[in-house]
Amino acid sequence: MQPRNMSMSGVVDLAAVKAAQEAKAKAEQARAEAARQGGGAPAAVSPASLVFDVDEAGFENEVLQRSAEVPVVIDFWAEWCEPCKQLGPLLERLAVEYNGRFLLAKVDVDANQMLMQQFGIQGIPAVFAVVAGQALPLFQGAAPESQIRGTLDQLVQVAEERFGLTGIQVDPNAQGAPAAPAEAPAGPYDAILEAAVQALDAGDLGGAVQAYKNVLSDDPANTEAKLGLAQAQLLQRVEGMDPNQVRQDGAEKPADPAAQIAAADLDLVGGHVEDAFGRLVETVKRTFGDDREAVRVRLLELFEVVGADDPRVAKARSALARALF
Numbered sequence: 001m002q003p004r005n006m007s008m009s010g011v012v013d014l015a016a017v018k019a020a021q022e023a024k025a026k027a028e029q030a031r032a033e034a035a036r037q038g039g040g041a042p043a044a045v046s047p048a049s050l051v052f053d054v055d056e057a058g059f060e061n062e063v064l065q066r067s068a069e070v071p072v073v074i075d076f077w078a079e080w081c082e083p084c085k086q087l088g089p090l091l092e093r094l095a096v097e098y099n100g101r102f103l104l105a106k107v108d109v110d111a112n113q114m115l116m117q118q119f120g121i122q123g124i125p126a127v128f129a130v131v132a133g134q135a136l137p138l139f140q141g142a143a144p145e146s147q148i149r150g151t152l153d154q155l156v157q158v159a160e161e162r163f164g165l166t167g168i169q170v171d172p173n174a175q176g177a178p179a180a181p182a183e184a185p186a187g188p189y190d191a192i193l194e195a196a197v198q199a200l201d202a203g204d205l206g207g208a209v210q211a212y213k214n215v216l217s218d219d220p221a222n223t224e225a226k227l228g229l230a231q232a233q234l235l236q237r238v239e240g241m242d243p244n245q246v247r248q249d250g251a252e253k254p255a256d257p258a259a260q261i262a263a264a265d266l267d268l269v270g271g272h273v274e275d276a277f278g279r280l281v282e283t284v285k286r287t288f289g290d291d292r293e294a295v296r297v298r299l300l301e302l303f304e305v306v307g308a309d310d311p312r313v314a315k316a317r318s319a320l321a322r323a324l325f
Helices: 009-015 017-036 060-068 084-095 115-116 145-163 189-202 205-218 224-237 243-252 257-269 274-286 289-306 311-324
Strands: 051-052 072-077 103-108 125-131 133-140
Touching: 009 125, 009 311, 017 115, 060 072, 060 125, 072 189, 084 103, 103 224, 115 311, 125 145, 133 311, 189 205, 189 224, 189 243, 205 224, 224 289, 243 257, 257 274, 257 289, 274 289, 274 311, 289 311
Parallel strands: 051 103, 072 103
Antiparallel strands: 072 125, 125 133
16 A cells, blocks of 8 residues: 555644644643652653553553553554554654654554544544544555655644643653552542532532632642532533423434533433533534534533543543544
8 A cells, every 4th residue: 555645734724723722732631640640751661661552441541541641553453564664663663752752552453443443444544643532644555755744743843832842751760650640649628628628518509619729720720629619510501491491402403512511511410421421522523613612611521520440431422533633
């Protein structure tokens, strides 16, 4: 198969400015959280950690989540693929040479057919990148080293300028994976978080929202506050809804983003998590421009409500990536 380069020039259009700002803020928050916990700069990794195998079960943690701090290049390959055997070692060598500016995840398509389908892979080798949770096609087929270097240079430039991702620190003397960080000490926010929970229990949604915002204004990466705020804001949105009208509008107006967003909120509050996610993914497929961005942002907010560790979130993230790219 002849190499088919997929230009990075569309990255700005695919990753809307708002998404880039959110991703940049997320990366900055992660660094701030590490500093708050007393760890200073993130622990350096060994050169061997820059290249790793990934499967469907580990894709959420090893690729999507790590892409919030460093671009992750994905090499789709198979043992029987001769061009893959030429491209793979080259990518591995470049991952070490670029010294933490990107990570290289290797996906054996024979063992991970679902990932192959989710990325729409028609032939291998195929190379994608994930930056701040967003999938970007790079090239397909074996390509000259000069072309690959040019594409990688564009990738790291876009990651830094648009998403604030400057890569990770590499220690040539480090052995294996870095040690797990020590558990963070309890912060000074326990009383405020408890007050927020009490406000939720009492039905004071405005008070709960403000309490969580107070924590986040001082500690933007506080996981408990982010989750609580997402839940309180969801309850606020559905508080004044007419459920019958919302469901009717959702059924009769499949291409109306506002109707589908409202219906998804109601679905989630009612415990219909997969229905809420599926509704918004389908709406992303039907919409464009600002409408699509509004739907995408709401879906990410609902992911926060459910939690990143939930397998339904991982499944919906993959569906969203397919819908967008």
